[in-house]
Amino acid sequence: MSGWPIRKQAGLDAHEKKSIGKGVFRKCNGCGETISAERMADNFEVCPLCGRHHKLASARWRDLLLDDGHLEEWSAELSPTDPLEFTDGRTYTERIATAQKSAKSKDAIEIGRAALEGTPIAYGAFLFAFMGGSMGSVVGEKITRLFEKATEERLPVVLLQASGGARMQEGILSLMQMAKTVSALERLRAARLPFFSVMLDPTTGGVAASFAFLGDVNIAEPDALIGFAGPRVIETTIRQKLPPGFQRSEFLLAHGMVDRIVSRLSMRREIAQLARQLSGLPALPAPAAGDAVVPPSVSVPP
Amino acid sequence: MAATVLPFEKPVVELVTRVRELRVLAETDPHFEPELKRLEDRAAKLARELFAELTPWQKVQLSRHPNRPYTLDYVEALFEEWQELHGDRRFADDAAIVCGMARFRGRSVVVVGHQKGRTTKEKAARNFGQANPEGNRKANRMYELADKFRLPILTFIDTPGAYPGIGAEERGQSEAIGACLAAMARAQVPIVATIIGEGGSGGALALGVANRVNVLEYGTYSVISPEGCASILWKDGSKGDEAALRMRMTSPDLLALKVVDNVIEEPVGGAHQDPAEAARLVGDAIAAALADLEGLSPEALADDRYRRFRSLGAFS
Ligand SMILES: [Zn+2]
Numbered sequence: 121m122s123g124w125p126i127r128k129q130a131g132l133d134a135h136e137k138k139s140i141g142k143g144v145f146r147k148c149n150g151c152g153e154t155i156s157a158e159r160m161a162d163n164f165e166v167c168p169l170c171g172r173h174h175k176l177a178s179a180r181w182r183d184l185l186l187d188d189g190h191l192e193e194w195s196a197e198l199s200p201t202d203p204l205e206f207t208d209g210r211t212y213t214e215r216i217a218t219a220q221k222s223a224k225s226k227d228a229i230e231i232g233r234a235a236l237e238g239t240p241i242a243y244g245a246f247l248f249a250f251m252g253g254s255m256g257s258v259v260g261e262k263i264t265r266l267f268e269k270a271t272e273e274r275l276p277v278v279l280l281q282a283s284g285g286a287r288m289q290e291g292i293l294s295l296m297q298m299a300k301t302v303s304a305l306e307r308l309r310a311a312r313l314p315f316f317s318v319m320l321d322p323t324t325g326g327v328a329a330s331f332a333f334l335g336d337v338n339i340a341e342p343d344a345l346i347g348f349a350g351p352r353v354i355e356t357t358i359r360q361k362l363p364p365g366f367q368r369s370e371f372l373l374a375h376g377m378v379d380r381i382v383s384r385l386s387m388r389r390e391i392a393q394l395a396r397q398l399s400g401l402p403a404l405p406a407p408a409a410g411d412a413v414v415p416p417s418v419s420v421p422p
Numbered sequence: 423m424a425a426t427v428l429p430f431e432k433p434v435v436e437l438v439t440r441v442r443e444l445r446v447l448a449e450t451d452p453h454f455e456p457e458l459k460r461l462e463d464r465a466a467k468l469a470r471e472l473f474a475e476l477t478p479w480q481k482v483q484l485s486r487h488p489n490r491p492y493t494l495d496y497v498e499a500l501f502e503e504w505q506e507l508h509g510d511r512r513f514a515d516d517a518a519i520v521c522g523m524a525r526f527r528g529r530s531v532v533v534v535g536h537q538k539g540r541t542t543k544e545k546a547a548r549n550f551g552q553a554n555p556e557g558n559r560k561a562n563r564m565y566e567l568a569d570k571f572r573l574p575i576l577t578f579i580d581t582p583g584a585y586p587g588i589g590a591e592e593r594g595q596s597e598a599i600g601a602c603l604a605a606m607a608r609a610q611v612p613i614v615a616t617i618i619g620e621g622g623s624g625g626a627l628a629l630g631v632a633n634r635v636n637v638l639e640y641g642t643y644s645v646i647s648p649e650g651c652a653s654i655l656w657k658d659g660s661k662g663d664e665a666a667l668r669m670r671m672t673s674p675d676l677l678a679l680k681v682v683d684n685v686i687e688e689p690v691g692g693a694h695q696d697p698a699e700a701a702r703l704v705g706d707a708i709a710a711a712l713a714d715l716e717g718l719s720p721e722a723l724a725d726d727r728y729r730r731f732r733s734l735g736a737f738s
Contacts, residue, residue, distance in 0.1 A: 203679065203736035204670050208655040257735030264732065286645045288654065291669045292681050295623065295645040296734040299631045302603040303728050310608070326645070329584075329624040333597035334604055348595035348624070349586030353650070357586050367591055377594045 148172055150343075166384055173341050173384055175321065178230055178247050181280060185388045187235040191243060194233070195265055198258045199226040204291050212289040215251065223250040227258035228283070231266040236278065237392035237404055242270035245280040246320075246327075253283035255327055256290040260297025263331070267304035267315075276314040276395045281332050284350075285325015298330035305331050314398040316391050319346050319369070319378065333377065337394055339387070340369035340378045426488045430480050434472050434691045437465040469690045479663035481672045482648060484640040485619045486582075489694040491701065493520055493535030493578040496618065499701035500708075501526055501533065509560060513593065516557030518549045518581070519629075521564045526576065527709060532568035534561045534629055535578030538619075551620075552585035555598035558628050562598070565605040572720065574612040576708060577629040582647060584625030599628045606631035607727065610720030614711040616704055617641040617682070618693075633727050634711035635681070637673045638704070639688040643681060644671035680734065684711070 144157040150172025160167070164184050165174040176184070183189040199220075206212040220226060228250035234243040244266045246253040255263075263279070270277045286294035308315060317335025319328075321344035329348050332338075340346060347367035355362055365371050372378045382390050392404060427435050441462050448454040476484070484490070497504055501524035509515040520537045523530065536553065539545035553561075561577075568575045584595055606613060615632035621643030637643060646654075648666040653659035666672075676682040686707045693700035718726060 198737050201736045201738050204668070206668055208668070258737045261735050261737055288646060288651055290736070291645055292643055292671060292676065293679060293735055295627055295643075296681060296731060298624065298627055299603055299607070300731045300734060302600060303607040303631070303731050306604050306607045307728075309604075326624060328596035329599040330603060331600065333594070333600050346596075347591050348584065348599070349591070354586045354588065354591070358588065362588070366588070371592075375592050375594065377597060 149174060164384055171342065171383070173321070173343060175248060175282070176384065177249065178225075178245050181245050182234075184384065185234075185236060185278075185391075186243065187238065190234060191230065192233040194231050194269060195262050196226065196230070198261060200256055200258045200290070202289075203257070203293055204289070206289040206291070208289075215289065219250050223247055225250055227256070227262075228253045229259045229262050231262045233273075233275070236388065236395065239392055239395050239399075239401065240275055241395065242266055242273070242275040242277045243279075244277070246282045248282040248320075251287065253281075253327075254285060254287035254294075255283060255297050256287035256294050257297065259283075259287075260294075260300050263297075263301045264304040267301070267308045270313060271304075271308045271311045274311070274313060276316065276399060277308060278316045278318065278391055278395075279331070280318045280320055281323045281327055282320040283324070283327040284322060285327055294326065298326050302330050302334065305334060314395060316394065318387070318391075319344055321345055324348070324350055324367075335379075336398065337380070338378045339380050339382050339391070340372060341384055342369055342381055344369045346372050346378070428480075428483055428487070430476065430483075431691065434469045435695070437469055438691045438695050441465045466690050473691070477663065478666040478669075478672050479648070481640050482642055482662070482666050484692050485642045487619075487692065487694055488540075490619055491693050491697040492540075493537045493580060493618065495697055496578060496701055496704055497522075497524065497533060497535070499698065500705045501531075504533075507564070510556045510563060512556065512559055514554075514556045516549075516554050516560060517547050518551050518553040518585070519557035519561055521560055526574075526712075527705075529574070529712075531574045531576050532564050533576050533578075534564050535618075536581040536625075536629065538580060549585055551581040552583060553581065553625055553628070554585050554587070554590050555593045555595045558584065558595070558598035558602050558625075561629060562602045562605050565602070565609050568611050569605075569609040572611055574614065574712060575606075575609065575632075577613070577615045577632065579615060579617040579621050579626045579629050579641075579643075580619035581622050581625045582620055583622035584628065599624045602628035603631050607731075608724060610724050612712055612715040612718070612723055613727065614708050614715075616686070616708065617643055618704070622647060631727065631731065633715055633723060633730065634683050636684045636686055636704070636707045636711065637676055637682040638686050638693060638700070639673050640692055641673060642671045643676050644669050 145154045146157045147154055148167040150167050151170035153169050165176045182191050200216050202212045225247055228247045231244040314336045317332050317338045319340045323332050323346045369381045444458045448458040504524040506522040521534045524533050536551045537548050538551040539548040613632040615630050615635045617637040648662035649659045651665040652661035673685045677685050686703050689696035689699040
């Protein structure tokens with residue numbers, strides 16, 4: 121493995137822009153083949169040749185997972201402040217403004233009510249494009265509200281995580297979000313409502329070490345980077361190179377830390393089935409022949 | 423233990439030492455008493471002035487001071503009938519966290535604390551207070567034990583952070599910490615946490631979901647070490663002083679941010695200059711916190727903790 125590509129990978133917006141015009145091509149991070157950006161986008165950024173999962177924008181996740189791609193958003197107005205008056209050359213306030221503009225969101229998460237194959241759910245998804253999906257006060261508050269509202273309305277929770285961890289610019293208040301969110305999750309558990317923790321690339325740091333591994337079912341995308349400490353921190357600490365595949369989904373599965381690795385393209389059906397099984401709801405009708413689980417343009421690699 | 427004196431401590435350490443010598447003299451000759459009293463007052467005043475000027479980075483150095491009292495020093499000073507309980511019943515006993523049963527001012531309590539080592543050998547054995555998943559799972563087991571028998575939990579936080587190693591990842595450090603947060607959140611007993619030194623990141627929080635959180639005057643609490651923060655922000659881990667300033671990780675800031683409920687003033691020159699007095703002050707703070715929670719029902723205790731953390735964060 122040649123280095124860890126968390127920060128180097130192109131942003132979601134770049135993918136999206138490139139995919140608008142025809143004749144734009146992208147190189148797959150897995151097989152290295154050149155594939156039309158349109159074809160890749162139609163396939164939800166899963167390489168049709170090798171199955172490699174590239175990062176997917178939150179709007180496309182809605183299209184992929186939610187009935188009619190519809191999310192009735194909660195607390196979209198919450199916006200970060202700068203409690204520490206933090207600056208590292210650029211002020212945090214400036215960083216927020218830039219991120220809000222480019223990600224077209226107030227912060228790094230969206231939450232709300234949705235339906236998954238007809239099953240009502242409370243849904244949350246991190247926006248990795250917004251400051252690496254880092255968890256500050258807004259993300260913490262919205263995840264807390266997600267769990268609280270789900271508990272109130274007796275909904276299963278599906279949360280997609282893609283985050284480098286705590287947001288440094290909010291310092292200790294970011295750390296506190298770990299305790300706050302897990303406290304709310306405990307109330308959901310006490311109410312015997314299922315929590316589906318979906319770990320995308322990457323799920324590390326404060327997000328990994330709070331709610332991510334506390335799912336009733338922990339699901340990982342293939343080849344996602346998932347772990348407590350970042351690979352660079354570990355390499356510096358132990359002064360040696362990390363073995364190939366370290367902290368990847370398959371490594372976590374082998375060590376008993378995730379329940380399933382699920383392709384993005386079959387996630388909708390799988391989570392819907394589990395949600396209905398855990399909630400005592402009747403089975404979904406079997407997909408009819410030709411009735412695709414995922415939109416028809418999608419090709420599932422061998 | 424060999425005394426370490428940090429450069430900025432020197433004037434204060436000299437003063438404190440002179441007072442200590444005079445105190446010995448005064449015991450043999452009461453004539454020294456007024457002189458001693460006068461010098462003591464002056465030393466305290468001067469030391470306070472000198473220490474009031476400390477930078478956040480210097481306070482970070484104090485929180486990590488090799489002579490600072492550690493969890494087991496407080497255990498020895500504050501508890502009776504201490505019996506350490508070992509192991510996570512899964513894989514190993516992690517010496518970076520010590521747990522046990524004890525009596526605190528007559529009352530049965532469960533104690534959980536990070537433990538650093540004094541000697542080179544002990545430092546290695548205790549992994550500099552950086553728990554592996556086993557340490558956190560041992561703590562988790564204690565939270566459940568305390569909850570089952572309705573006993574207060576007293577934690578002592580003093581860690582640079584949970585250990586970032588290959589084995590730690592293989593054995594699920596993330597899950598171990600998350601499970602600690604959950605167990606503390608649901609426990610229907612009083613939980614009092616005291617940050618006695620370094621409160622480093624998730625490893626600290628695994629002992630920190632408490633109804634009341636105390637911090638010693640020169641204790642710190644942060645989402646990442648200042649060195650780690652500097653190496654991310656400026657690709658330069660040596661700019662820890664700069665990062666410490668920005669991160670607002672010292673006790674007055676923690677109190678202002680409501681991340682801690684109480685700052686325990688340290689003896690002149692820091693806890694390590696008078697560990698017995700430091701322990702007395704910590705003991706009183708814990709007793710006060712427990713008294714404050716007295717009479718709350720088991721459910722109300724969990725609710726109190728929920729509200730405490732629910733209110734933390736800044737947004738508009
Ligand atoms: Zn490919």
